[in-house]
Amino acid sequence: MTGTGDAEPSVRDGDGRAGPAPEPTGPGSRGGRSPAPATAVGPEVLARAALTRVVEPGDEIVGRWLREHGAVRLIRMLTGSEGEGDGGVRAPGGVGAGRLAGYRRRAALADPRRDLAAAAEYGGRFVCPGSAEWPTQLDDLGDARPVGLWLRGRPNLRTWALRSVAVVGARACTPYGAHMAQTLAAGLAERGWVVVSGAAYGIDGAAHRGALASGGATAAVLACGVDVAYPRGHAELLGRVAGQGLILGELPPGSHPTPSRFVLRNRVIAALTRGTVVVEAAHRSGSLVTARQAQRLGRFTMGVPGPATSGLSAGVHELLRGEAELVTDAAEVAELVGAMGELAPERRGPLLARDLLARDTARVLEALPAGRPARVAELALASGTSADEVIGRLYELHSLGFVERQGDDWQLSRQTAGGGTQTGAARRGGR
Template identity: 55%
Template sequence: MIAMMSPGSADAPGLPAGECPVAGTPDSPPGADRCEDRLARVALMRMAEAGDPVMGRLIRAYGPHGALGQARRGVLAPEFVAAEEAVAPRRRTDLDRLAASWAARYADPAADLAQGEERGARLVIPGDAEWPTQLDDLGDTRPFGLWLDGRANLRLSCLRSVAIVGARAATPYGTTVAADLAHGLGSRGWSVVSGGAYGIDGAAHRGALAVRTPTVVVLACGTDVCYPSAHEELFRAVRGRGVVVSEWPPGSHPTRLRFLVRNRVIAALSRGTVVVQAAVRSGALNTAAHASGLNRHLMAVPGPITSEASAGCHVLIRQGKAVCVTSVEEIVELVGSIGDDLAPEQRGQARPHDALNDETRRVLEAIPARGAAGPAAIAVAAGVDLTTALGCLGGLAAAGFVEAADRGWRLRRRG
């Protein structure tokens, strides 16, 4: 068992002291320890890569302030190293190298906080009123903190939310479906979470914005970095109605690994993930894997079997990993309240014949398409006795299906 260290330990030399630069909530004003934790997490967000499970375990063992002290020195406590070697087979030199890389990336957290505020962002950390507690499901890979830029409250926006993800190189079919699903979810009071990329992501955000519903963009870069650059207008609209989210400090640029890392946050924030289009090798399938691992609902939209852009969706459905969905109602049935959000059963167009009982339907089908037939012949063809046939013919005539003719009964002509 690793001994817990006080958050205010002197193990973090040089940590800025004094008044907390970030205001707390009116109901829970931050004390000195809370301010130190906030500053420590800001420093760790720059020193360690987001989702680093080793740093996550270090914070869990020693608190943010104690973890920062060890990371700044580049030397991990012997008992922590021993515990890590038991958790996952790794050489001590690997841990030493990791700790040294943390120490080399230290930067003044107060400067990061000031820069973030200057650029319109706010910081939320575990325990804040705006922190979405469902992120705690990520365990040791839970974000150290989140930078937010936008008017919407992140926690409230994600209480009823669905992630819509898919291919960047989406087809018109895919973008239309994504926008329609997001629009429908927004109309029913559900927020949409996605990654702000080209293709399915962008279409989903626009669909939600069209009904003035909060939408959440989870970035793989700082909130002040517009990537992709062509989505500057979209992100501006999201900030006005929803919120842009990032685990990385201001000015951070995206990398391929960061796109994969941020996918776990997309999956964790929402009650379920819908994959609209995805190739067999696709980043959207990475998000799908995170959703499954977090026991979130995983759904996939089918596409043409000839489309490579939908091949990944078909694999998820075929392997039983995702539920096939084709409408907003089917999505809400899965992520909504049990028994209250059932999707209506899909039926074909109702026909007048549907209300007929079995015997009457057989009598109707026994009447020739052309010409007429007598009651006895109809009874034989329908497999009923004459009395039953006469009774059914009378009912069919009253309902307008048949009419009497010179030589018996015939189908009534429509016109």
């Protein structure tokens, strides 16, 4: 677990009393579970862990209280305990009595030591602002930033977030959308980017699988506890993500998702990453919430186009009509979000041999009629140049294989007349 300070935490437990750290448990103890880490947990970490039981993600009122009072003092205010020198700390203001009463009830029941111990049992930990692993780009959310994050997995979140891209989209995606998401994620992972998504069915799952299949890095941001497999059909996938990458969320162990939590989860995905790619999204898709949040935060917003007749791509196309960038593969994504020099290859159509000809030579070639030979005088008139110039250009075209001589007449070679490229010959001749 991530913590600060070496002193015994003074934050109150759920019953309002300051209690000792939980007893170690293991094969030789009464609990029969793996021993909890011996690392001391500072009061700030303990207070913020408690607050994840008290408030819903993105609660800007509590975010303002945290900014004004700090986590330790705020939890004391909510539990009604006395702080040293405060003479009886008053409850924070700015909310109605009913809402404040709800905060107080949840604060009285919060047991952060129990949650931290539960997280430690499955290899989890808790990080919060000020800790070494906290990704500071989340601070761009202002008062809506997470109180803290519960993590599962070995990699360092702050390091991974520095080079991460979100790939999100429709749950009920088409085979085309799943293919594009998986291919994009695999290509990004191969380039050293962390693929971040929400572990949902459809595009999210395809993105995680693409990164995993390439042996790359992926992180899942959940709208529930990181120990809860949701959706249930992705239990195996989440296990693979936890083993190879990271699972993170704002809610404490055992918490279950709600519709509003999914929407609020999206702001974390947007703020955590360098940019967001949307692959298939209808007009009311939650993925558009992520994309628009990324736009507000100054992150790159990208979309993969689909058929104009597809309702599942209508939301993406709406984004592309605005400030989003059109991307079709991982190289184009990396060019936008990466460092200087990470350029996508130049896109162009097939190169024809006649494209390499000098302008005057090409004009003579264009003057030659199809299907019959022509005299020099006819070609000079058609190309608007002198007969001597035409003769010189015709011999050049003959050496490159474009034309053939028939006595005093000239005609297109069979390969040229049939649409052949003559690329090799043109390359030998140059311009």
